[in-house]
Amino acid sequence: MDPESFLDIANQVVKLKMFPYFDVAHSLLCALSVKEDLGSGAHQFSRKHPLSTWLSTMLVVFAGGMVTNGLLGEPILAPLKDTPQVIVATLCWYIVFYTPFDIGYKFAKFLPIKIIASVMKEIYRAKKIHDGVVHAGKLYPTAYIIMITIGTLKGNGAGFTKLFERLMRGCWTPSAMEFLQPTFYTKASLVASIIFVLDKKSDLISAPHSLVYFGIVIFLVYFKLSSLLLGIHDPFVPFENLICALFFGGIWDSLSKIINHNQAKEEAKEVKKTN
């Protein structure tokens, strides 16, 4: 492929219209994740508490927008103002939870469908991260921490609202906090946010903007596919281990352990000698 046509594709991807197809894919996967989070009691629970499943699905679908709006002092409910989008999400919720003989659920779980929806969701995710960084950058042009935070939250909002989503279903799991064990999506959103911030606010990245954007889309899609098909769940782990060893005590802790051990040995020897 010659570089120009590649740039053309990148420009196309940047301008991609999200509604309604990408919203359908996103909502479908969100409803699926809610149903799967309910575990084996999902069927019974959904029959008893339709309001609760609807609300938690809506919370998952619009999580990114709601959380970032809450943190930026904008109306938390604003993401619901687009009625067609809410209707699409509601239809997806209904299809996954209440179609006769669980047809909708089985359809959404069917691997080819799931792969296509996942790829679309990742493309959507890139757009959300980008929009989040741009929006925060307009509000606080020099607050890099805020831009990165908003980008990350837009990218994986559902991860951070998981506690509240479960609370809406009467279930409270404080140890499932995203910050304790960030998932791959959070880390990827963080990296993507940092790249977008560098792209917007510094001269470090000289590539055209649409190429940076396209690169992030490919990165997200690639790792999603490798997670779905090959079972590679977190390519960041080796880097994390390295950083933890270098900066967060790893090496120094080992060093101090060795020193303590040697000291203890020497003391033991001296004790022997004096005896």
Add this chain to the structure above:
Amino acid sequence: MDPESFLDIANQVVKLKMFPYFDVAHSLLCALSVKEDLGSGAHQFSRKHPLSTWLSTMLVVFAGGMVTNGLLGEPILAPLKDTPQVIVATLCWYIVFYTPFDIGYKFAKFLPIKIIASVMKEIYRAKKIHDGVVHAGKLYPTAYIIMITIGTLKGNGAGFTKLFERLMRGCWTPSAMEFLQPTFYTKASLVASIIFVLDKKSDLISAPHSLVYFGIVIFLVYFKLSSLLLGIHDPFVPFENLICALFFGGIWDSLSKIINHNQAKEEAKEVKKTN
């Protein structure tokens, strides 16, 4: 009663001034509900933690305004800006919790007083739902979901803040989430919100606005009285059961159970035959 005088009454009800009598009734019932939620340990708890009981009573009294403000990006504390209203709520809290020999509590619990206060509270509720729908409609003229949500939350805010109100008293009950088992007040507020939205935004309801408003007041008061006096707690249950059976799996689940059962029988027969 001739129709005109009826319309006159309706117009009077629409213009009814709420402060201070309706606020007193509302605050009194809120303080009562906090004390009753504390159960048998209420007396001891209130002596040990006056700040905690005051804060949770304030949260219950101003719940609707606080929750909706929080969701609409407006100051959560704004409902407290009306100092006379806060003083009224504080007096009610003091009367219910700390009058000598529990006179205040016994007075508020006295049935005729409670009935009058409850009726006034329902009239207030109708006004709050109406104001909530109008306010949300001004902010988002086409977002019906937001209007209905805000109306419902204004109508029964205390139901949704129950978890946080209990948390303020050091008690955490995640399974008491309102969404799991919506109370009658939530459902009635929801219905009232939908009617107000239809009245404002469509031509489906041709009756004059004040009549619609008055109708909702009568509906709320009627069911409150039948709950207090006759013990009918939730007239929505039959409709819910019908809807659940039709749309949320009821019939289809039974159908699939029958089919599975028949299949199992036939298989058993075939197994017998082959044997």
Add this chain to the structure above:
Amino acid sequence: MDPESFLDIANQVVKLKMFPYFDVAHSLLCALSVKEDLGSGAHQFSRKHPLSTWLSTMLVVFAGGMVTNGLLGEPILAPLKDTPQVIVATLCWYIVFYTPFDIGYKFAKFLPIKIIASVMKEIYRAKKIHDGVVHAGKLYPTAYIIMITIGTLKGNGAGFTKLFERLMRGCWTPSAMEFLQPTFYTKASLVASIIFVLDKKSDLISAPHSLVYFGIVIFLVYFKLSSLLLGIHDPFVPFENLICALFFGGIWDSLSKIINHNQAKEEAKEVKKTN
């Protein structure tokens, strides 16, 4: 000291620049408190979850601003917009948690260092309370409750976010709610807020503003030092006991107990007589 030079000092204190020295002291103590809240597992936890410790430290450092912004409908993330301040807080977090051989932690725990930092933190606290009251007073000129609330929350924000800070570390302690057992800092911030409100909004306090401010600084520093050096943790307790006895049931409860006791005795006597 002659009164004029005293007023001069007071004026100096009012104008004191906070960044960076006071921010360093504040952040250092905040990181210390997070580490100590983790208890004996702090070392292991900090190695496993650096993101979690960083976020909870940031939440503690910027607690006052975040909570009050949240309650006043302003962006919760806004306190992070000052990048140098975030960098200072991050450095303090790193020093306390991850310096080799725990040097940073031991340094911050060293009594003279801790005393100096604590004194600086109290001066900072006075400024925060003052700014909070002034800010709320601009938004709601007649809402005294809001001014006092915001002042108190600015003064001891970390106390009120403790639950969420622990939640970020996967730990949930609903009974540690600040409202149940307000700490000395909360009470002192409350008193300081009330004095500032009286100073701004009434003519009760005729002293010049800078003297009032300086008086509160001295009050906060004095009790901090007496807590650190003499172990006097809460000088408010006697006043509280008095108020509780007078207004929150103390005396009346005893009275009703005595009456009940006497009644029971008399009834017992009568029973004896009739027998």
